Amino acid sequence: MMKRRQFLFVTLALVALLVVPVGAALAYSGYPFFFIKAVNTTEHWVEIEPHNFPPNDTFVVRMGPMGTQGIGGWVVGTVTTDASGNLSQTKFPIHPYVWGYYQVAIRLESPTSGYYAYNWFYNTSTSGSGSGSGGPSYYGFPFFFIHAVKKDDQVTIKGYNFPPNDTFDVYMNYMGTLGIGGIKVATVTTDASGNLSADTFGIPDALKGQARIAIRLQSPTSGYYAFNWFYNNTATVPVP
DSSP states (O other): OHHHHHHHHHHHHHHHHHHHHHHHHTTSOSOOEEEEEEEETTTTEEEEEEESOOSSOEEEEEEEETTSTTTTOEEEEEEEBOTTOOBSOOEEEOOGGGTTOSEEEEEEEOTTTOOEEEEEEESSOBOTTTTOTTSOSOOSOOEEEEEEEETTTEEEEEEESOOSSOEEEEEEEETTSTTTTOEEEEEEEBOTTOOBSOOEEEOOGGGTTOSEEEEEEEOTTTOOEEEEEEESSOEEOOOO
């Protein structure tokens, strides 16, 4: 009877150990990102539109030359997020050291959690989300989340900020390749709003049985690309 009680206690203890971390992990998922909302070169500021930032965190805002991803850039502000992940500020001054640059990188990075997000903007006045008249028609870069997987069969993605009226080849390859040089599984197009013509793609026979698979969308015309990877297990993942 004593052994049975000990076994029950150990089992319950293990369940407790498993349940608590899972609950904590579900508090935040994915990663932060943001779009460029408006730029004013007369008053020297840029406004961003943030998405999926972690709650109760602090982010340092930096700017630097295009191509640096804002790493090591000049600090233009520090912001915090509330319990819902909303930023305390979304408009930032353009640092004087980058006033003369045609394109500027901007980066938000947390010194505590390590989360970060970056983008870039044309240093010319415009408004809206990159589609206003009088300015460039597209800002930033495309990216996508993995939404669902059917093992050894297909994967469904959710695309964001893809350039309008473009064509993208879809490749899959071994994990660690970023999809470069992979097997072409489809070709998709984007409409005037940047929406993908298809978001579900078959897993090629050569990659069936792989634990993890890299997937890449790359345009043969504009050169824009985006990549990600997924576990080759049947699952559905919430996306922002």
